[in-house]
Amino acid sequence: MRNYKETLAGRFDSLPPDERRKYNQNRIYACADLLDAAIRYIAENVRPDRLDTDLARLEKRLAKSDRRFQGSEFSEAFDLEIERVLLSAAVSHTMGENYPKKGATEASEEVVQTLQKRRDAPRY
Amino acid sequence: MRTYERSTAKTTIPLLMDTEDARSELERINRNVATARADLLDIALSYIKETVDSKRIEEDLEPLRVERCPLIPSNPYDYLSLDALELLLEAVRTGDTTGDMIALNLAGRFDLYVGHPRHEETDDEELQGDAGRQIRLSATRRA
Numbered sequence: 710m711r712n713y714k715e716t717l718a719g720r721f722d723s724l725p726p727d728e729r730r731k732y733n734q735n736r737i738y739a740c741a742d743l744l745d746a747a748i749r750y751i752a753e754n755v756r757p758d759r760l761d762t763d764l765a766r767l768e769k770r771l772a773k774s775d776r777r778f779q780g781s782e783f784s785e786a787f788d789l790e791i792e793r794v795l796l797s798a799a800v801s802h803t804m805g806e807n808y809p810k811k812g813a814t815e816a817s818e819e820v821v822q823t824l825q826k827r828r829d830a831p832r833y
Numbered sequence: 834m835r836t837y838e839r840s841t842a843k844t845t846i847p848l849l850m851d852t853e854d855a856r857s858e859l860e861r862i863n864r865n866v867a868t869a870r871a872d873l874l875d876i877a878l879s880y881i882k883e884t885v886d887s888k889r890i891e892e893d894l895e896p897l898r899v900e901r902c903p904l905i906p907s908n909p910y911d912y913l914s915l916d917a918l919e920l921l922l923e924a925v926r927t928g929d930t931t932g933d934m935i936a937l938n939l940a941g942r943f944d945l946y947v948g949h950p951r952h953e954e955t956d957d958e959e960l961q962g963d964a965g966r967q968i969r970l971s972a973t974r975r976a
Binding site for chain 2: 713715716732735736737738739740741742743744745746747748750751754755759763788791792794795796813816817818820821824
């Protein structure tokens, strides 16, 4: 659980800039806490073989979709990337104790880095 | 998928130069990370709905649906952890909300807990900002 900052919520529109900043920061923390809860819930409730199958299916589709990252289908292809990152995070929670676990922070940074990498990829 | 902003950085490592440009770049990176979290959360909601039996979700939700409005919120995070799972599963169950909306709701609950009318802050309140540390709110019970 992340550290939220006390704000004067409930009157967002009239908040001074510093209070708005804290309120937005709390939303970002909340998103991360919810995402951590989601990753754990998926890891605990989805059968490992189903997770592995879905992850393999996504990786296969992504391997074939490099061209789509260059065109109008970018959003659709990028959604596949996001799902791949999510499932790989869940899979990391099903591994042994010594295996590094991927949480909201690592997953979101991976998504951003993947986006950067895809946008910088040479055009076909 | 939400709109991401193009940034020049390859990673989220903070920029070393304290200039207006560097600060703007860091802001863009942070916004992109926040956007990525919201996107991941939306996909997670869909995936849980698709893969987890609805009966199981109801069973998991049942014990979470209790009123958590503490008289002494010595640690609001204890409640927020439960709230996070409850809001997540409710969102999966109803399927009519987004990751952003439940994040807003969860952030609002923190304010509800620490700003509860029965909560009275004292001088030894300590508020620490970084992840991994604890917020400590001293409170006294009113009759």
